[in-house]
Amino acid sequence: MSAMTLQDAVAGTPHVAADTGWLGRACSGIEHICAAVLALNVGVIFVSVILRYFLHSPVDWAEEVARALMVVLVFLGGATVLLKGEHVGIDLFRKLLPQSAQAVARHVGAWVVAGTAAALFYSSVELLQDSVNVTTPIGLPQWLNVLPVCIGSALMIVAAVVQAMRGDRATRWPSLALCVALGLAAWAWNSFSPEGLHARPWMLLTACFFGTLIAGVPIAFVLAASALIYFIAEPSLPMVIYSQQVMAGMDHFVLLAVPFFVLAGLLMEANGMSSRLIELLVRMFGRMRGSMNVISIVATAFFSGVSGSKLADIAAVSGIIVPAVRRTKQDPNETAAVLAASAVMAETIPPCVNLIIMGFVANISIGGLFIAGIVPAVAMAVGLCAMAIIVGRKVDPLLAFPLRKPMIPLLGGALVALVMVTMIGKGVTSGVATSTEVSAFAVVYALVVGGLAFRELTPRGVVRLFVKSASMAASIMFIVAAASSLAFVLTIEQLPVLVSEFMTNLAAHYGKVSFILASVLLMTVFGAILEGAPALIIFGPLLTPIAQQVGVHPLHFGVVMVVAMGLGLFSPPFGLGLFATCSMTGTRIENVMRPMMKYLVLLAVMLLGLIFIPEVSLWLPRVTDML
Known part of the structure; x- marks a missing residue:
């Protein structure tokens, strides 16, 4: 699998960890600590499952220890991801600025990240002091959970300052002066202007949100900085609550499934399961019309049932299928469009990370969402395959893989992978184990x-996979943590109440379908701008209770929201996922947009069908008694 992350694909940020100096060595050392923490966490959950289900001797410490290790992984890992420039962000808005302003915006973004990390450090130190005499339910000192936040935020300050000091010296200090001047101007205006003209905290929050987004600040720090501005502007809020809310966003046992499923997918690809499966599909269906693109769709669907991460799926499939496409003299732009569209389809294939996040934030059954997403995904996959066949052409499959493996190993590889997917699906949907416990089993299965x-795995290769998984998981989960602080602020501003009143009135006057359509439009737009997880975290808990009030089943609504988010994430011209897909396939977005449009139209039509026919998502949960 490609080591490229979404931030690499979108912004092309260099890897600082490749430095040979002390900073690169320190970053590498912290990455390996995070990898060890991830491995230990897998071991804790796996052992607790064995003790509970097989030896009937449950332990009461496993969940709390696993959550504490998660805090270490997210905040230490988040610092290394920041140092390497791999946090999810978008450069598109910054590139719309005049050339002379782009360097200033880049440095301003780095200083904003440094300031946000400094505030998080200050708040976490206060929280650490308040936790000295507090113990956890199993008797551990509470400050042990807070300490990783202090260390991680301090490392983030260093990483952000290092990023700010790079590049053009002529804009380095003026950009810092600009940040300070803007802060002083806001303070002076609210201090000396008439009270009626004061800038309200929500106004400053909004200005910070869009300003940092335009400057190209990573999405996690756009959310964290916006919440921070509100905390600073609202004197009734003590700063210690800021770090509390950031911690609360990811301190949940169910979210451990995210890094575990990502790791399982990486192990599957490194084991050679993915390459064997794709070669088997080419050998079986390579002579049919549009075969290579159909195989891309099927392979993406298959891997989505393991990794849970859409970008991981695209990286795994594109790394094998795109060279084969070029060897068979097909258009790689068409294949890139198919892969992006397939990623939208795969958003509802369990164990999708975004389904887990939606279920968590909106208090919807994750197992129920997994079941509810299967039929819509199958329907979209069939539609995409039909389109690929209609517009495709026949190729010679012998050209796709010059070195052909024997058929028996290919069948064996597919069988081993199929057992893994079946284990994941059966474990979660049967209720025998939670998604976190099943994901830990998936890791051990893929590894052993x-x-x-x-x-095909060497000990050194396994270590590299754990390091990569820890970085990917930290990047995803730090977004969840930062979004939690912003969600807390929006709650104080009673935004949920305002949204609830507006959307409830919309449903009362125009029906529940109009409510769902408005929610889809909202999620599509913000799915493109914010990346998937933050959009779900912010709007999922706001809209789901309203959906239930107006008679929309939460499983149906959850699946619709996730598909709409995926449609925005992979749609031109702003979709971050489409930028990443083009980078991974070696194509340009302007060349992919045209072939992509027919697939987007098809997916949009099928999303409308899903909205107007709820049974598409509710039939299977009803049959399996998950409703």
């Missing part, structure tokens, strides 16, 4: 069974 079956 896959390693023994194919013998």
Whole structure:
């Protein structure tokens, strides 16, 4: 799998960790600590499952220890991801600025990140002091949970300052002066202007949100900085609550499934399961019309049932299928469009990370969402395959893989992978184990069974996979943590009440379908601008209760929201996922947009069908008694 993350693909940020100096060595050391923490967490959950289900001797410390290790992973890992420039962000808005302003905006963004990290450090130190005499339910000192936040935020300050000191010296200090001047101007205006003319905290929050987004600040720090501005502007809020809310965003057992499923997907690809499966599909269906693109759709759907991460799926499939496409003299732009569209389809294939996040923030059954998403995904996959066949052409499959593996190993690889997918699906939907426990089993299965079956993993390779998984998980989960602080602020501003009143009135006057359509439009737009997870975290808990009030089933609404978010994420011209797909496939977005449009129109039509026919998502949960 490509080591490229979304931030690399969108902004092309260089990897600082490749430096040979002390900073690069320190970053590498912290990455390996995070990898060890991730491995230990897998071991804790796996052992607790064995003790509970097989030896009937449950332990009461496993969940709390796992959550504490998660805090270490997110905040230490978040610092290394920042140092390497891999946090999810978008450069598109910054590139619309005049050339002379782009360098200033880049440095302003780095100083904003440094200031936000400094505020988080200050708040976490206060929280650490308040936690000295507090113990957890199992008797551990509470300050142990807060300490990683202090250390991680201090490392983030260093990483942000390092980023700010790079580049053009002529804009380095003027950009810092600009940040300070803007802060002083806001303070002076509210201090000396008539009270009726004061800038309200929500106004400053909004200005910070759009300003940092335009400057290209990573999405996690756009959310964290916006919440921070509100805390500073609202004197009734003590700063200690800021770090509390950031911690609260990811301190949940169910979210451990995110790094575990990402790791399982990486292990599956490194084991050779993915390459064997794709080659098998080419050997079986390579001579049909549009075969390579159909195989891309099927392979993306298959891997989505393991990794949970859409970008991981695209990286795994594109790394194998795109070279084969070029060898068969097909258009790689068409394949890139198919992969992006397939990622939208795969948003509802369990164990999708965004389904887990939606279920968590909106208090919807994750197992129910997994079941509800299967039929819509199958329907979209069939539609995409039909389109690929209609517009495709026949190729010679012998050109796709010059070196052909024997058929028996190919079948064996597919069988091992199929057992893994079946184990994940059956474990979650049967209620025998939680998604977190199943994901830990998936990691152990991919590591042990896959390693023994194919013998392509080396100890050094395993370490690299754990390091990569820890970085990817930290990047995702730090967004969740930062979005929690913003959601807290929006609650104080009674935004949920305002949205609830507006959307309830909309449903009362125009029906519940109009409510769903408005929600879809909102999620599509913000899914493109904010990236998937933050949009779900902010709007999921706001809109889901309203949906239930107006008679929309939460499973149906959750699936619709996730699909709409995916449609925005992979839609031109702002969709971050489409930028990442083009980078991974070696194509340009302006060349992919035209072939992409027919697939987007098809997906939009199928989304409308999903909205107007709720049984598409509710039939299988009803049959399996998940309603």
